Amino acid sequence: MKTGINQYKIGDSIDMYLLIKSAKKATASNGKAFLTLHMSDKSGEIEAKLWGIAPEDEATFVSATIVHVTGEIQEFRGMRQLKIKSIRPTTSMDQVKPADFLPSAPLDPEEMLERVTQYIFEMQNAKIQRITRHLFKKHQVAFSQSPAATKNHHEFVSGLAYHVVSMLELAKSIATLYPSLDRDLLYAGIILHDLGKVRELAGPIVSEYTLEGKLLGHISIIVNEIDEAAKELEIEGEEVLVLQHLVLSHHGKGEWGSPKPPLIREAEILHMIDNIDAKMNMMDRALMNVKPGEFSERIFPMENRSLYKPTFHDEPLDL
Amino acid sequence: MKTGINQYKIGDSIDMYLLIKSAKKATASNGKAFLTLHMSDKSGEIEAKLWGIAPEDEATFVSATIVHVTGEIQEFRGMRQLKIKSIRPTTSMDQVKPADFLPSAPLDPEEMLERVTQYIFEMQNAKIQRITRHLFKKHQVAFSQSPAATKNHHEFVSGLAYHVVSMLELAKSIATLYPSLDRDLLYAGIILHDLGKVRELAGPIVSEYTLEGKLLGHISIIVNEIDEAAKELEIEGEEVLVLQHLVLSHHGKGEWGSPKPPLIREAEILHMIDNIDAKMNMMDRALMNVKPGEFSERIFPMENRSLYKPTFHDEPLDL
Amino acid sequence: MKTGINQYKIGDSIDMYLLIKSAKKATASNGKAFLTLHMSDKSGEIEAKLWGIAPEDEATFVSATIVHVTGEIQEFRGMRQLKIKSIRPTTSMDQVKPADFLPSAPLDPEEMLERVTQYIFEMQNAKIQRITRHLFKKHQVAFSQSPAATKNHHEFVSGLAYHVVSMLELAKSIATLYPSLDRDLLYAGIILHDLGKVRELAGPIVSEYTLEGKLLGHISIIVNEIDEAAKELEIEGEEVLVLQHLVLSHHGKGEWGSPKPPLIREAEILHMIDNIDAKMNMMDRALMNVKPGEFSERIFPMENRSLYKPTFHDEPLDL
């Protein structure tokens, strides 16, 4: 049985739900308007043209809408294209939700929220614990769905939560090996470092930045919130300042977006843990479909390198 | 009449007030402790040794203390040095204050506060005006005394206010020539851009950074305060975000400390006005004592350049 | 009434004068030669193909020629294209000139020459005044028509004069605020700094560099001319050298084309005034057609930034 849009070939008929990821209006040479739709499910994406549209169609078939479509897969300039026979927007009756049509993290959101909660529970410094818990509770719904970025790494539904959970586990191992590290700071820094992304990114479906994301960035957003949380919880003391510093400096350098470099031991290590987890995610995905003895596609944020999978690595290794 | 410590020569006796700028304890080869004091008034600075000190002396003669001293100017390794005969800390009875012993801005603090107030008064966007006035009122005492930096430019008492007033006047001229500029934004950006220095710097006398100055920096400090002010004044709208962006981006680039580059017309111009006023201050001081036909000392933050004063410039020009 | 080529739509007929901005010969698959013409007036540009050309056509319809054309606007691959019915080169009888077909500065050339003359008139140092006047007079016709660059900023007819006049006014304001600046040097530096562009650029119509523009550049060209002017006027003294230095250093750094960095106070300020005026021009044009709440196209020479126009800015602000 065909389970996703990517399984269909030229000539096949379809009758399925798809999510509109983007919709752009254009005018044909005969002067009539049409929409170019990119539609997806978890398996991949396909392009379609919706011809002869009325103004209300334009308002209906917008990005982030789930539609029910029938039609046929055709070939156009070497690419698959969907010829639409019928298309309608869905309602609550259809019982479909965007997350079902997007790639998402391998762990369940509930499970991830629980793990983060457990790390907060283990903290011993009450000030650090209370601020972290306060901000985490405040944003946990968005946190559990948000991607970690619009591209490059963890750019899928619940990517942020997955990135944070992986970093926490890495931090736990490292803190065991280097006992001079303050676990409370490390855990709190990890939980808060990208939390501003829930306001920086437009949401789990549309890969865009909000205005405050563009003008302030997720770092300044959450530094503000830590300040506010401390006032609301009536917490004073250097912990507040240090937590703000951990977030502020986690990109490592001015040219990477941090107005201050890490000046606390845990801030430096937070930056490195962030790096390792982001790179492992990029490398694993780049190599996922690469056969032993071949090179991956170029990975732009890793200086555009193309990675090699040795011939003595067998395929199941990174299934 | 000799008006300052810099006018006294080797062999002269003194009987005057001086401000201790720094005091460092050391041990002589005979095992006894002594203090090396750097003392100043508006005219300049002199070094002195205070021998055979008791523990209470160490606690008394600390930096930022004004003392009354008598003694004689001697020569030591080619430099003037003060041989102390008597020294005592001052009290309120002496009616002296640190500002009298430090170089300061050429304008009166009150006058400068009034000018800034006038610029705020002229703003037409009520949201911008209210936030700016709120933060300015909150910090105006410190603002009227703070230097603009610990070194390089405007590093004197009331240097911050002087820098801001000069920038406001420059902004007024520029906005007249380029009518597309929003004066409210420009004035507000100028008034707020370095206001975080009142919390970043340790005060008008001691040239040091506070802990939050080091870990967060004046940019993040005031971005936080704008957020808080808006909440307190119950102001919503894009103005809040744009004001934060103006401050955030005023260093121009990530490597110069701004996590976002200027993305608003007025933000770019704010950055350039800041630059012009800072450079004029550095250049004027470097050239102040240079004779026509000679080069100045090197100016470190201007790529270590040494500036030339043409022979056809006569001395009164920059008296 | 339709006032320019940009007002015509698909299906319209035209009968008008246009300027050939570029003409490229190619061979069709049937082996016959044709010309691809880009033709413009002040309102915009359109492409046309001239089929079945004879060798003399190739020599006639070259760039910078004004032609009279009749034809019809058609659609080709989503773009407007002009189908030519008749085309002829113009003669003096047609009473048309290239400047009428190109975007140009908002001020009248005569008016701008007069303003520059006034600034020269106000100079007090006779040597500086005479050299500046001499070179200005020598090149004033070309100066009044030349663009300031082939792209990025002020790249329109009379753009150079407009750039210089704006800079002079900005300089006047700044010199009022910072009295240590020598106005004569500042004005002379501004008038001369880009004057070499009249030899560097191929002229107001064709956006190209001359050979000496490519091999020497406008800076070295005018530095040579200052030398020559001084000899011709029998002027000696440091003023000659300082004027050459002002021009030489106005790009600020070696990597930006200045073999010496600014070593004179006025040289540094000249560089900054140049920067402000160029950036205001780029930003104003980028934002001109942007609606409040939207971002502009990317501005390449401003680190490829895209600028935001706040929602509280209403459209008439930058008409």
Next chain:
Amino acid sequence: MKTGINQYKIGDSIDMYLLIKSAKKATASNGKAFLTLHMSDKSGEIEAKLWGIAPEDEATFVSATIVHVTGEIQEFRGMRQLKIKSIRPTTSMDQVKPADFLPSAPLDPEEMLERVTQYIFEMQNAKIQRITRHLFKKHQVAFSQSPAATKNHHEFVSGLAYHVVSMLELAKSIATLYPSLDRDLLYAGIILHDLGKVRELAGPIVSEYTLEGKLLGHISIIVNEIDEAAKELEIEGEEVLVLQHLVLSHHGKGEWGSPKPPLIREAEILHMIDNIDAKMNMMDRALMNVKPGEFSERIFPMENRSLYKPTFHDEPLDL
């Protein structure tokens, strides 16, 4: 009881063994030769002058010699200096060895060799295991004593072994969290990556580079040895090439000394593990003697940053 040279104060007499770290000959103003000796034990270092030396003294008291000294601690220009009464080189009878006079790793060399051996034992790819074991066995004596560098990090006796053991444990944790990593490659890469240092550095006592260290560097040295080992063991296959690549690329970039960047997943992670362990070592030592609420000295290889120890960290934390 005083346990080391650092515990003695001005005026104290000493009668102890010390190691000569460096000896430089100079001529006094009376024309007579003397030696300036820097002598150390595990607690620290002191300077002494040896006056009136004969040629044979010069040959005797060379760097890396252990001597027995009596004398008195004096003060010279604010520093402690040792006035030598008697000095003699030691023999095997004295039962002292250089390692007793140098700071060294907190683990026993035997213990560290055993741990590395265990990691080799666990490898599953026989080719990787045999090459690694061969080279490790060949150099294990020097490996167990060598510092990891002449300065910056792990620059003490057995520093190399300590660095490798810490990295192996970190690698084990990381490989558990990211199962796509090939443990054999990671362990082999760690064991071999700095093994060339046994030929690059002059030995555990003198902090200098050998000629081949300077002209080739430890990376090329061990890449050569892997080649040779594979030939000797008659091992063919991509494993040999990949091991060479892991070593070659472990500095990450050309400007950091790696002629190829990491092109294998494990090569990238090897580079990051190396980084974390080196930085933890630098940070822990810089903060060791810093009180809560204070900043450390500047750490040159970490962009010259000075790290802060929060006030809520109590001293035992990194005892």
Next chain:
Amino acid sequence: MKTGINQYKIGDSIDMYLLIKSAKKATASNGKAFLTLHMSDKSGEIEAKLWGIAPEDEATFVSATIVHVTGEIQEFRGMRQLKIKSIRPTTSMDQVKPADFLPSAPLDPEEMLERVTQYIFEMQNAKIQRITRHLFKKHQVAFSQSPAATKNHHEFVSGLAYHVVSMLELAKSIATLYPSLDRDLLYAGIILHDLGKVRELAGPIVSEYTLEGKLLGHISIIVNEIDEAAKELEIEGEEVLVLQHLVLSHHGKGEWGSPKPPLIREAEILHMIDNIDAKMNMMDRALMNVKPGEFSERIFPMENRSLYKPTFHDEPLDL
């Protein structure tokens, strides 16, 4: 008579041998597979489509195969394209070899080998001579055919030998002018510096890197071989190390691929000779077809510059 594929025009018939440089399979919109072939001879290259292919065709018409073709030159989108009538692979009976179909060095390979041999013969230091001769003999067949690079300079058959011979002659001249240079080192360095390319590049026809080329690079490859050669020849002494250093450092800097910068006089000069010969080759080819008074195409590895050929240079000059 037409001597090469580049001489044929649209409409001409051909009946000739060509070399397949690349073959890529694709599927037409009718679902049938076809091959896109790029075929060349010494004069240039042409594209062809081979329609309706069977699986065995795909295995036959692979890159580096010489084929005999008949067909007709047609026009497709402004480019020449070959319409194939018949195509067959060649056998030894055809007496054709790839080198006959590729651009190659202007000197005969035998002649070049002889010249290099002569330089080796002239060496006076026996150790340097024996190692150089050993490695040269070992690789001389591949050396005489290999290009010097896959692109940029000397990227033709026997390009490596031609580059080396030119450099040797340049070295001879320079060593005559600067007698402090050691000719043996210079000659040996030149002969060995790119010899690793015979293992780094896939061969004279296919412009690709081998796996060891990608993971180790030609520098490390030959450094290994020098080590091995010395062991095999039982040569010891600093000469071995210095030869390795010459090769290792010949790219000049870390970011250009040399893990050590030149630390020997001859190493620095080797780097500069390499540079001059590579640049002369790039410049001569870029200017070859440029008319006096025009600019060449941009030369990417020379900072993307476009070179000018002066009008007073007549064409035969660089014929």
Next chain:
Amino acid sequence: MKTGINQYKIGDSIDMYLLIKSAKKATASNGKAFLTLHMSDKSGEIEAKLWGIAPEDEATFVSATIVHVTGEIQEFRGMRQLKIKSIRPTTSMDQVKPADFLPSAPLDPEEMLERVTQYIFEMQNAKIQRITRHLFKKHQVAFSQSPAATKNHHEFVSGLAYHVVSMLELAKSIATLYPSLDRDLLYAGIILHDLGKVRELAGPIVSEYTLEGKLLGHISIIVNEIDEAAKELEIEGEEVLVLQHLVLSHHGKGEWGSPKPPLIREAEILHMIDNIDAKMNMMDRALMNVKPGEFSERIFPMENRSLYKPTFHDEPLDL
């Protein structure tokens, strides 16, 4: 017999001529003025104090004066110092000239002028020849004495001429190997490239820059002169422009002082020849006194590298 000041040791008496290279006035702790003189001859330099000076002494013993001195060599803080018994300025009667007291080029100035003249004589393009000859004749006296720089390379009397002659010979060899090079351009470019140094540097004795050297630099100076020469000689044509370009671009890049990069084949090669000759000079001098098996002092303009002299290089090699 002792031939120079460097041969004298502590305790020796002297009676000789020396050149004052610098003279600085200071005040002793007893309030009396004295001069610190650095005096040299070809062998080296020595410091002396001239005590109890009268105002006329200060005016007499200035830099660039040759004096006759008697005195004794003493030791001061580990350095030799001259105790002056008598000192008098010389007159024409003494028949001494500064060049006798400064290190100078190994070739005779007359000989070098003749060689340059010969290269000019061989030029075939009359325009290039006439401009080159004109400027060379104009400056030949200064050219024959000037150093090529104030430091780094060829910083001795006649260093400029020596640098130019070496470059011409190198150019001749290179042009023989690469026949596409235009010898006239190459020779003219070499002769003119640094000719501006005769106006940039203060002269053969005092290592300082003139004002026009600092504000314009030798490149712009000679570019101006080429322009002027062409006008004076009534030469027109592209040769003038190309000669200016050769000089303008000979530093290779903007950040190295060339406002245009080399855009002509000969300009690129001129830059490389300049580089080779400067580096050979720096390397030869750095290695001159280095024993085989040792490293030289660091060479600042060669990225601060320290060069190694192999043990198999015997000393006479670069005597």
